[in-house]
Amino acid sequence: MSGGGHDSLRNELVRWIPNLRAFALSITQNAQHADDLVQNTLLKALDNLDKFQEGTNLRAWLFTILRNSFFNDIRYQKYHQTAPIDEVSPGSLEVRATQEKYLEYHDVLRALRGLVPEQREAIILIAAEGLSYEEAAAVCGCPVGTVKSRLSRARQRLEEFMKGERTPISTPS
Amino acid sequence: MNEDDAGSPPIQPRQEPLLKSAPEKPQKDKPTQTETPVPVHGADPEPTIDEARLNARVKGLYQELLNAPIPEEFLRLIEALGTKERET
Numbered sequence: 001m002s003g004g005g006h007d008s009l010r011n012e013l014v015r016w017i018p019n020l021r022a023f024a025l026s027i028t029q030n031a032q033h034a035d036d037l038v039q040n041t042l043l044k045a046l047d048n049l050d051k052f053q054e055g056t057n058l059r060a061w062l063f064t065i066l067r068n069s070f071f072n073d074i075r076y077q078k079y080h081q082t083a084p085i086d087e088v089s090p091g092s093l094e095v096r097a098t099q100e101k102y103l104e105y106h107d108v109l110r111a112l113r114g115l116v117p118e119q120r121e122a123i124i125l126i127a128a129e130g131l132s133y134e135e136a137a138a139v140c141g142c143p144v145g146t147v148k149s150r151l152s153r154a155r156q157r158l159e160e161f162m163k164g165e166r167t168p169i170s171t172p173s
Numbered sequence: 174m175n176e177d178d179a180g181s182p183p184i185q186p187r188q189e190p191l192l193k194s195a196p197e198k199p200q201k202d203k204p205t206q207t208e209t210p211v212p213v214h215g216a217d218p219e220p221t222i223d224e225a226r227l228n229a230r231v232k233g234l235y236q237e238l239l240n241a242p243i244p245e246e247f248l249r250l251i252e253a254l255g256t257k258e259r260e261t
Contacts, residue, residue: 018241105233108233129235
């Protein structure tokens with residue numbers, strides 16, 4: 001690939017950083033882990049730019065690298081999955097959110113924590129990131145039917161959680 | 174179609190099952206998995222959160238996360254790797 005091609009791909013990489021970070025925060029629920037994952041993803045992507053086929057889905061490629069790294073980290077218990085929820089939001093959520101919105105986001109974060117990682121990634125990729133079932137299946141390395149089933153269970157559990165206990169949580173001062 | 178066929182009735186596929194089994198009991202009270210629960214007003218103070226509302230909440234959170242500023246270190250990392258590549 002030409003240097004110009006690499007430059008444009010690099011610009012594309014920068015464009016997807018916010019999405020990678022949001023996805024990483026959503027699935028890890030841990031700001032430090034999320035940033036490490038994004039950094040590793042960028043390094044791996046830059047190292048393997050030659051392997052990326054131009055014209056294919058860069059976002060899906062990046063997300064695949066990130067989620068594979070995440071599941072490797074889980075497998076080797078590199079990070080504690082039970083990090084306090086407050087590790088995610090104060091530094092990551094915009095302060096401009098109203099207190100009501102802030103509480104709502106916290107509820108969603110807490111609800112997401114109640115899901116297994118595979119369900120969490122399914123709902124984030126499809127409901128939030130807007131990937132198609134096929135794209136999400138490619139990212140997760142599983143059949144489309146599996147993604148649909150995970151999404152369905154995720155929605156069911158989130159709904160149960162949100163209808164159930166909604167313990168007030170402290171807001172940052 | 175020729176004229177001989179015009180008057181004969183069309184062949185119907187077999188309607189009856191080969192083995193007779195007990196008739197299925199009606200399952201009026203058993204909701205299917207695809208059914209959306211209907212909120213019962215007055216019985217449950219919390220409204221049922223439907224799929225669209227759930228998606229909206231997840232999207233709202235995600236949008237906030239998307240709006241978070243990109244750490245400078247990521248941009249520096251990409252810039253540094255780009256410079257290094259051009260030098261080699």
